[in-house]
Amino acid sequence: MYPGSEIYGGLAGTWDYGPLGLTLKNNIKNSWWKKFVEERDDMYGVDAAILMNAKVWEASGHIAGFSDPLVECKNCRKKFRADHISEGNTETGKLELPKECPECGKFGTWLPESKFNMMFKTNVGPVEDKSFASYLRPETAQGMFVNFKNVMDSFHPRLPFGMAQIGKAFRNEISPRDFLFRAREFEQMEIEYFTRESEWEKIFENFRMEILKWLSDIGLGGGSIHELEVPAEDRAHYSKRTIDFEFDYPFGRKELLGLAYRTDFDLSAHINKSGADLLYYDEETKERFTSHCIEPSFGLDRAILAVLCEAYMEDELGGEARVFLKLKPSIAPVKAAVFPLLKNKPELVNKAREVFTELKKEIRPIVFDDNGNIGKRYRRQDEIGTPYCVTIDFDTLEDDTVTVRDRDTGKQERIKISELISLLKEYIY
């Protein structure tokens, strides 16, 4: 990952994914979509527009309330998110701004606190006018609520059922920080799961378990995930219950994703604002009512950052210090690397190319590398988390076997080429 617009000095809060980062991102995204959409019979995927009618954000409460507390230093004019720099007063227990500005160190220079709306405003069409104002979506969720009727009318799902979406979200964060953790442009993977009010607790609990299973699937099992029951005063305006799933990032224990019971807040708000009929009709009981909603909301970039932090390892192998990424093979950006032992022996290079071509038909992405000594090639793959390296040596020419080296242990086993594909498939998927 690189800073966005890097050659122009960057643009704070934006990040560009390069070839390996993008593949890791796609692997995590696909694993999520497979588990939460494709493997279920009650989920409907959508891909709504990022630009939405401003009335959506009036109804959702984002225009009135999606803001953070902002303070500015009178001396250096630096702006801060008040809750990020405040500390609890030991006597009153209340949060208070520091006496000195963290930027310039000047004493007692705060301007009065204000509210800063985090949505990016833009104009749709050629006229810069209030009536043409729109916003880049700050969450993907609303794209699902506004398509509730479309999915109901086209697919006639029975409750409970869910809608899912993966896509970009934008927030004009006052102080983007900690690499991918707090960005201004990021990606969310969200589910709005609709149910009868009486069933929300059961469904909430079910998603709690499914979330933990998926986190373990991508390598975030173990002790680094913590559940925080969010107290009422800290919950979003729409939520009656929220659990934050936190991860031990190197900069502290922080929110990785959230699970919220949004009640019937959003559908009711859109019914009131748009006048559309977003009620659910139960054919058996002949009742019409507003569905309630459970929302698992995942930040894709925060998941990637957590996966990288969890996978980062340092050890000693063959008497040398090494760094490697202990990524789950299923999400590693490169699944295997193929090496001829020596670059200047055409018989080895040709055989290695042959093995590479056959392997690539079944396992992707894989790489071919004949550059530098074999130890360096192993280390290059260790650093990007490639789980297996396949080496073609002189024995291969005699008995059609290769060595397969395991990233985590550095151990090598000799395998028949005829068994290589099925063995690697078994290890990786």
Ligand code: GAP
């Ligand atoms: N629809 C509910 C919603 O958007 P949220 O807690 O504001 O709830 C959900 O955001 C998730 O989106 C967070 O748990 C986090 O993973 C991710 N997220 C939020 N703001 C972010 C930011 N500035 N940068 C990166 N990820 C962010």
